[in-house]
Amino acid sequence: AQKITQTQPGMFVQEKEAVTLDCTYDTSDQSYGLFWYKQPSSGEMIFLIYQGSYDEQNATEGRYSLNFQKARKSANLVISASQLGDSAMYFCAMREAGRGGATNKLIFGTGTLLAVQP
Amino acid sequence: DVKVTQSSRYLVKRTGEKVFLECVQDMDHENMFWYRQDPGLGLRLIYFSYDVKMKEKGDIPEGYSVSREKKERFSLILESASTNQTSMYLCASSSPGPYSGNTIYFGEGSWLTVV
Secondary structure, eight states, X not given: OOEEEOOOSEEEEETTSOEEEOOEEEOSOSSEEEEEEEEOXXXXXXXXXEEETXXXXXXXXXXXXXXXXXXXXXXXXXXXXXXXXXXXXXXXXEEEOOGGGOOOEEEEOOOEEEEEEO | OOOEEESOXXXXXXXXXOEXXXXXXXXXXXXXXXEEEETTTEEEEEEXXXXXXXXXXXXXXXXXXXXXXXXXXXXXEESSOOGGGOEEEEEXXXXXXXXXXXXXXXXXXXXXXXX
């Protein structure tokens, strides 16, 4: 069964330092996508970065990069040069094709609460 | 600007009441989803719909039903609200594959308290 695991319920990081948020996944599909979202205290879900299962290069978006290790089924998010505004809940998510590609269900991990300290 | 709109941001309902949470999207998306979010449990999928009148159960459908009579609207129904359904409910929509990055859109969430 498809599953996303985030083992870090909470983390601290010093401002300007880099931080890695862990994510492992389980799927039997060959074709899938991995996402990271940020959720500040306001509750909105903010898309950060995406990695396709067939993408050979790790995805990067500004200060965000995704360390994709397919054989280990891990998709860790790396935030470089942390800022106070990065304090939020972070969710890893996976989307895999349903029957005939129709459903594209998106499942989430339990999240990691990141606190950036000045 | 793309939009997923949830009709109510904050609701307080009594135990046993029938509760409707409405979600409307303006992007002509086939897929729509309802999640509930609880501390320590992340977002759990309740139901999703991949076409009008088509629905599938997610991971936690018990106590909920859904309705999709029109493509743009996906309603979550609590037939008889209970206190353990106090939660934040998130609606999302997307088109089906091919996959790409920012193709899943979320509403702002509905905070439901059942007393």
